[in-house]
Amino acid sequence: MKNNFPVISIKELNKIYNSKFQALKNINLDIYRGEIFALLGPNGAGKTTLINIICGIANPSSGTVTVDGFDSIKEYRKTRSKIGLVPQELATDMFEKVWNTVSLSRGIFGKSPNPVLIEKILKDLTLFHKKDNMIRELSGGMKRRVMIAKALSHEPAILFLDEPTAGVDVELRREMWDLVRQLRDTGVTVILTTHYIEEAEEMADRIGVINSGSILLVEDKLTLMKRLGRKQLIVSLLSKLETIPDLLQSEFVTLSEDGFHLNFTFESKDENTGVSEFLKKLTQLEIEFRDLETKQSSLEEIFVNLVGNR
Numbered sequence: 001m002k003n004n005f006p007v008i009s010i011k012e013l014n015k016i017y018n019s020k021f022q023a024l025k026n027i028n029l030d031i032y033r034g035e036i037f038a039l040l041g042p043n044g045a046g047k048t049t050l051i052n053i054i055c056g057i058a059n060p061s062s063g064t065v066t067v068d069g070f071d072s073i074k075e076y077r078k079t080r081s082k083i084g085l086v087p088q089e090l091a092t093d094m095f096e097k098v099w100n101t102v103s104l105s106r107g108i109f110g111k112s113p114n115p116v117l118i119e120k121i122l123k124d125l126t127l128f129h130k131k132d133n134m135i136r137e138l139s140g141g142m143k144r145r146v147m148i149a150k151a152l153s154h155e156p157a158i159l160f161l162d163e164p165t166a167g168v169d170v171e172l173r174r175e176m177w178d179l180v181r182q183l184r185d186t187g188v189t190v191i192l193t194t195h196y197i198e199e200a201e202e203m204a205d206r207i208g209v210i211n212s213g214s215i216l217l218v219e220d221k222l223t224l225m226k227r228l229g230r231k232q233l234i235v236s237l238l239s240k241l242e243t244i245p246d247l248l249q250s251e252f253v254t255l256s257e258d259g260f261h262l263n264f265t266f267e268s269k270d271e272n273t274g275v276s277e278f279l280k281k282l283t284q285l286e287i288e289f290r291d292l293e294t295k296q297s298s299l300e301e302i303f304v305n306l307v308g309n310r
Contacts, residue, residue, distance in 0.1 A: 006030035007158060007189050008054060013063030015049055015213075023049045025213040027063070033157075036180065036190045038204035038221075040197070040303055046213040047193040048088065051160050055085050068157065081109055084151035084159045090143050092150065094136035098127060101135065102149045109154035121149050124179060141172045148176070152183075159183060161192040165199065177203055197303055209303065225302060233264040233275055235282070236291040247281050262287075 013027040024046050031037050041047050052058040054065050056076050065072040067079035092101055102118055122128040125145040130138060135146060144164070151159060161180070165173040173196075180190050180203060194200055200207055201221070208218040217224070240259040252274070254263045262282075266273040282289065 005033050007033040007068055008191075009064075009066045010050075010054070011064045013050075013053065013065065014061045015046075015053065015058070016061045023213050024053075024060075027215055029208065029215060029218060031189060031191060033189055034184060034187050035205040036184050036192070036203050038200035038207045039191065039193045039210060040200055040207060041193075041210040045210045047210060048162055049213075050210070051085070051162055051191070051193065055083050055160060056080050057085075081154065082157045084154070084156035086144075086147045086151045086159070086161045086164055088163045090140075090147060092135055092143070092146060095134055097132055097134055098122070098138075098146055098149075099131040101146065102153050105150040106153035111154050117155070118153065121152050124182070125149050126175065144172075148179075156188070158189045158191070161190065163193055163195065165194070165196060173199070225296065230265055230267055230301070231273075232295045233266065233278070234293040234295060235262040235264070235289045236260065236293070237262065238288040238290050241287070245285050245287075247285055248278070253278075262289075 008029075008031040010027050010029040013024055014022065015024040016022045027050065039047050039050070049058065053060050054067070054072065056072055056079060059073070065079075068082050070078045070082075072079045096104075099118065099122070102121065103113065103115075106114065106118070119128065122131055125148060127142065127145050127149060130142060135143060138146065148161075148164070165176055177199070180192070184190055192199070192203075204221050206218060207221050207224055209216040237260050241255055241262070242259060244253055244255050244262070248262070252265045254265075255261070256263070264275065264278045266275060
């Protein structure tokens with residue numbers, strides 16, 4: 001589980017390309033050992049650029065990145081050996097066999113052969129039965145698993161998953177989520193970028209939101225949803241309403257299409273939510289109801305509102 005020691009520390013990081021386009025703007029971010037950190041952002045937000053700099057694939061224009069206390073540029077070999085990266089693109093030798101390509105990835109990092117470990121990784125990823133297949137013979141989902149196996153082969157302390165379940169079916173996505181949790185439980189720090197909001201909501205301990213090269217916020221997932229989330233009070237009516245009465249007219253009140261549900265939206269962080277006043281107005285109007293239900297807004301709604309507001 002997470003502790004208070006940042007395994008990755010990013011200070012005042014900037015990336016400006018020769019075209020003068022600034023992909024990253026003064027990024028400051030700490031990621032802690034043993035946590036699952038989800039980085040959310042629309043296409044072009046800077047997620048992959050940030051990962052590439054941390055992993056040593058791209059150089060920053062300014063700023064510093066330390067990995068487990070080592071400088072990512074001055075001590076590149078040490079930092080890179082601690083990181084496993086699963087990129088968005090499937091990049092591996094299609095004519096190589098699964099077992100051989102995973103074993104080779106381990107050797108590239110100077111690790112001695114460990115067939116017992118390779119077998120365990122392949123079994124954990126439901127790949128062992130494909131160990132003698134050439135990669136070109138595998139489905140897209142299986143190829144994605146091979147990329148994860150390669151990234152885990154040298155026993156990294158940090159695993160980057162850049163859109164790990166893009167194009168993967170729901171069943172495989174669930175299997176990967178389970179694997180990520182298992183890795184976290186063994187102390188591996190997992191950083192993932194994703195377009196699937198439910199993926200972050202399901203798995204992450206903390207969430208960072210990046211847009212146009214800037215970090216908008218970094219927050220514990222539950223705190224984020226409590227602080228920024230809206231709630232809905234759903235009132236199930238005994239009798240159908242054709243329209244919303246004048247006394248209830250507000251941007252926060254909507255009527256369902258069937259006329260049997262009034263929805264009152266309120267900010268859960270506000271001391272005065274307005275719920276009591278809303279219910280008093282129902283009593284004044286002699287509107288009878290049979291049930292009350294509250295619904296927390298999803299992380300997706302929070303994300304869309306946050307990015308839209310910026």
